[in-house]
Amino acid sequence: MTADAPAIAVLGSINMDLVTTTRRRPAPGETVLGSEFAMVPGGKGSNQAIAARRAGGVVAFLGAVGSDVFAGDLRRVLIESGVGTDRLRTVPGPSGIAAIVVDSTGENSIIVVGGANAALTELTDDDLAVIAASDVLLCQLEIPVPTVAAAARHARANGTVVILNPSPAQRLPSELWENVEVAVVNSGEAAQLGGALHVVAHLVVTRGAAGATYRGPDGTELSVPGVPVDVIDTTGAGDAFTGALAAAWHLGPLAALQWACAAGALATTQLGASSAIPDRERIETLLNEHAN
Numbered sequence: 001m002t003a004d005a006p007a008i009a010v011l012g013s014i015n016m017d018l019v020t021t022t023r024r025r026p027a028p029g030e031t032v033l034g035s036e037f038a039m040v041p042g043g044k045g046s047n048q049a050i051a052a053r054r055a056g057g058v059v060a061f062l063g064a065v066g067s068d069v070f071a072g073d074l075r076r077v078l079i080e081s082g083v084g085t086d087r088l089r090t091v092p093g094p095s096g097i098a099a100i101v102v103d104s105t106g107e108n109s110i111i112v113v114g115g116a117n118a119a120l121t122e123l124t125d126d127d128l129a130v131i132a133a134s135d136v137l138l139c140q141l142e143i144p145v146p147t148v149a150a151a152a153r154h155a156r157a158n159g160t161v162v163i164l165n166p167s168p169a170q171r172l173p174s175e176l177w178e179n180v181e182v183a184v185v186n187s188g189e190a191a192q193l194g195g196a197l198h199v200v201a202h203l204v205v206t207r208g209a210a211g212a213t214y215r216g217p218d219g220t221e222l223s224v225p226g227v228p229v230d231v232i233d234t235t236g237a238g239d240a241f242t243g244a245l246a247a248a249w250h251l252g253p254l255a256a257l258q259w260a261c262a263a264g265a266l267a268t269t270q271l272g273a274s275s276a277i278p279d280r281e282r283i284e285t286l287l288n289e290h291a292n
Contacts, residue, residue, distance in 0.1 A: 005247075007060075009134040010052065010062065010083075010136055010140050010246075011264060012044055012138075014045055014088070014095070014096060015096035015112065015142075016070040016097050017040045017097075019038045020037050020099075020270070021035050021036040021236065022035060023035070026102050038271065039183050040275050042090045042098055043074075043098070043117070044140040044167065045061065045117075046274065047185070047274050047277065048140065048165070048246070049061045050077070050083060050277050052246045054082075054278065054280065055244040055259065056280045057235070057243075057282055060083070062127050063143070064090070065095045065116050066092070066096075068095050071090060071116075085138065087126065087127055090114045091121070096112055096113060099105055100111045106229075106231040114143075117143050117242055123147060128151075128154050132155070135161065135250065136161045136162075136163055137162050138163045138165070139152065141166055148176065149173060156179040156181075164183050165185070166183060166185060166189065168185075180197060182201070182245075183200040183203050184241070185204070185206070186205070186208075186238060187207055187208075190212065202216055203215045204245065207226070207288065211223065211224045212224050212257050212261055220253075224254070227263060227287075227290050228269060228290075232269055240264050243277070244260040259287070262283045263277070
């Protein structure tokens, strides 16, 4: 990726992922034996912030951790990844967690408990200043929706591109959709949200191993194929895709989708979410190999 590095503000969740690996995921009421367990810092907001930074953006993270034993590790992974943490606040109580089960095919099931993320109910003047000074605001829905809506409104008023990954998919106020310039969804979310996505100028739909599609404001449609890799764990692949897309959006939709598809593919080749997010050198290498 070339050109100046964009300034990206990521407003979202940060969790400790409790990852269990097993041959198959249990049916309701069933107990199965697991083969591995790991604690990996994650959360859609944190993952996407790290992905955007590793893909070449200059990133500031706006979020909250608790006062528990996980908080230090959650903050540390952002700092070690080069993500700005001046706007990462500490609130009393537990940090967010995600209980994740990964089966032998790399597919996963996830339960998220918001913890400190649910306390992110307002934005300070300093938060708003960071958003206004950024090229891109990247948001998800693992924090209170009114906070996301307020951030998107402020970003739009100050010429900051708003990219929304509306996950977990849910009904959203029309005002929020009107301030979103780019929506990034998977196939299931696209079906669930349906007509709400029509008001968004730029729609990106991820399709797993099949790659991604794009629809622009003038009806332009693009399709970028997936990049073949050996899949170990799909956890966080969508976040790697979205963060990389935000970092490359200034290059145009086609280049951004290619960059994002490579990042998402590479994220499936290791266990965990934030720990598997690739840097720009690996992304460039994979794209060059695939081109040849």
